[in-house]
Every structure is written in C-alpha cells, then in structure tokens.
Amino acid sequence: MKFFGTALAALAVGSAMAAPAIDSRHYTPSASSSTPASATPSPCACGDKPGVGLPSISSSQIVHGTGLPVPLPGKGVPVTLPGKGTPGGKPNSENNEAVIVVVKTVVETVVEVEAKVKANLELIAKIVAAAEVDAQALLKVIVALKADLKILLDDCVPQLDGLVLDAEDLVEADLKVVLDLIVRVQALVAEVEVCLKALVVLKAEILAVVGVELKACLDIILSIATPIVNFCLAIVASLKVNVVLKAVVLQITDCAHKLTSTCISINGLLGPVFVLLHL
Secondary structure, X not given: OOOHHHHHHXXXXXXXXXXXXXXXXXXOOOOOOOOOOOOOOOOOEEOOEEEOOOOOOOOEEEOOOOOOEEEOOOOOOOOOOOOXXXXXXXXXXXXXXXXXXXXXXXXXXXXXXXXHHHHHHHHHHHHHHOOOOOHHHHHHHHHHHHHHHHHHXXXXXXXXXXXXXXXXXXXXXXXXXXXXXXXXXXXXXXXXXHHHHHHOOOOHHHHHHHHHHHHHHHHHHHHHHHHHHHHHHHHHHOOEOOHHHHHHHHHHHHHHHHHHHHHHHHHHHHHHHHHHOOO
C-alpha cells in the first residue's frame, strides 16, 4: 500500500483543475485521434493564455475501506514538475521528440498486455459465475493476471522514470500521445475493478485461497498507476496552454482523476477482504 499515497497525491495536484467530463469507454486511443473543437474554459486562465495552475490542497484524505489517512502534497509526498530541456544540451523540441518516442513505446506495451489481461479477466468472471467455484482454478488465473500486470510494472514504469517534456515546446500531437497512455491504462484498471466486484462476494474459504495473490495484484496496480498519473499531471501542471491545446490538457487531467478514483475504489473493494484474511 505504500505506493497508494503517491497516487492520491497526484490526484490532489489535479483536483482543482477544471476538466470536462469525458468517458474513456467512448474514447478510441489513437495517435491521430481528433481533439474536441471546444472545451469548458479553464478558471485558471492567465491573460490571453489560458493556463492550468497548482491548486490548494487538504492535509489528508481517508482511503475508503481502510480508515487510514493518506498523505497529500505538502505532507511529505512531492510531485515533481517537468523542467526544461535535457542535461545533454539538446534543443527542447528534440528532447520532446525523444521523450514522445519512449511514451509511444510504453503505449505499445500496454496494448500488447491489454489483450492478455482481458482474457484472464474473462476467465475469472466465468469461474466466479459458476454454481460451484473452483478455488484452485481461480487462483491459477489470478496468478496469471498478476504476471501480466507485472509486465507493465517492469517494462513500462522504468521507462517513464525521469522523463522530462519541455512545456514551451509541446505540441498537440505530443499531448495526444500522453492522453493515449492515460486513457488506455485507466480503461484497463477499470475492467479489473468490474471483475473484482463479482469476486469479493465469494465465500471466505475461497477468498482465503486467493487473498495473497489479490493483494499482490493490488500492489502492482497501484505501482503502475502512481508514476503514470504523476507523469501526466506533472506535464499538465507545468503548462500555460493556448486554446488549441487546452482541450487535450483537460482530457488528460480528467482521465488521471478517473484512474486515481478507480484505484481508490479497488482499494475499497479489497480492503475488507484483507482485513478478514488478516493480510
């Protein structure tokens, strides 16, 4: 659970940023997807350049289902903002191009893993819906699900570490790649949440068989979501964007909120199970 506070910290950074309501289920990620022609004006405008500013934040927030306070920024959970350029002295535009290539690679990995995760979630749903739940079969599939999620943790998260996008040289195409990443991850985690809602109502003896692996899956999900949310919101927090970019910025912010909210929901679903099993 140690990573969960950082995920909530990222949510707090973006919580006061105006964002239009979008449903990621109706968004088709694509490098060439179009941007909405208009968006709700941001209250954080700066002169003729509408901007996104850092909000004020509360000192703590209670995680549903645990009763535990989670530290927010200003309470020992920093959120790093992007700087400018690269230590190697490359022009900022070239640096952005290199960073976006990395982000596209991460998106490709997410797409590859997505099919495997969905297949395992379908198997879990089928086992859980049976008249007699096979605990060992369920355990086997959850272990496979954990392995798939760990691919994202091992292959994607390290690539995002330390990436810096220069805000002054960002273009719409760059932001759409970032949006593609956060939308895909949020949608995938949301599917896990749906599956877990049917799983957590199983008998205690079945949950006892799979509890340890469920906890491992939760830890991995939080470890994936935290750096992705922080990466996206750090970019947003550094921007003073023009009207052309504002719609994409607000979509990124909204989807980051949804991803964090979904993680909170999953934590709330599994919290009572872990208490029951003393995990």
